[in-house]
Amino acid sequence: MASLLLGSLLMVALAINPASSKLVLEEGYTVSTVIDFNKFSSPPANRVHPYAIVPLLSSRDLVLLDSTGSTFYTLSFPSSEDKEAEIKHLSGNDKAEFLDGDAKVSSFNKPKSFAVDEAGNVYVADRMNYVIRKINRSGFTTTIAGGYSRKIGITDGPAQNASFANDFE
Numbered sequence: 001m002a003s004l005l006l007g008s009l010l011m012v013a014l015a016i017n018p019a020s021s022k023l024v025l026e027e028g029y030t031v032s033t034v035i036d037f038n039k040f041s042s043p044p045a046n047r048v049h050p051y052a053i054v055p056l057l058s059s060r061d062l063v064l065l066d067s068t069g070s071t072f073y074t075l076s077f078p079s080s081e082d083k084e085a086e087i088k089h090l091s092g093n094d095k096a097e098f099l100d101g102d103a104k105v106s107s108f109n110k111p112k113s114f115a116v117d118e119a120g121n122v123y124v125a126d127r128m129n130y131v132i133r134k135i136n137r138s139g140f141t142t143t144i145a146g147g148y149s150r151k152i153g154i155t156d157g158p159a160q161n162a163s164f165a166n167d168f169e
């Protein structure tokens with residue numbers, strides 16, 4: 001009886017505050033701000049809402065996704081500390097649409113994630129268009145999968161006939 005009671009008291013305690021005994025604070029790390037977008041005063045940097053960042057394998061640059069604006073940027077790190085990072089538009093026109101072509105024409109619809117290959121091409125899970133897009137180094141955008149189907153589904157096969165979920169990454 002006593003141990004049963006103890007058992008149920010413990011369960012209650014765990015249910016009310018499950019995380020309290022599970023924090024493991026590991027010391028020895030340092031945090032520093034690399035880029036503060038609030039400090040930029042001119043476009044495009046001052047309207048970027050960073051959502052995801054992936055390094056370009058061939059350089060020190062990063063590819064940055066502004067998911068709110070459905071737009072991609074590249075970030076170049078300065079050669080010395082007194083210079084600012086450079087933010088360049090890569091692809092997307094700040095509108096949630098579906099258009100391929102040149103950097104300024106192309107548009108995406110709320111992509112959440114992307115990958116980069118060794119040549120610097122960016123592959124985008126264009127979530128609300130249900131397709132996979134490719135952005136080349138010049139910012140030219142094409143649709144490489146789901147272009148025929150363009151609907152929610154789980155179809156495999158030739159890429160343009162394939163379909164994806166609306167939360168795929």
Ligand SMILES: *[C@@H]1O[C@H](CO)[C@@H](O)[C@H](O)[C@H]1NC(C)=O
Pocket residue numbers: 136137138139140
């Ligand atoms: C990107 O694609 C466009 C259109 O096909 C082409 O004109 C351009 O040269 C390509 N850029 C690179 C870096 O491959």
Ligand SMILES: *[C@@H]1O[C@H](CO)[C@@H](O)[C@H](O)[C@H]1NC(C)=O
Pocket residue numbers: 148157158160161
């Ligand atoms: C892929 O879609 C196209 C366009 O709808 C269609 O003509 C073609 O037969 C499809 N291919 C397959 C393998 O389903």
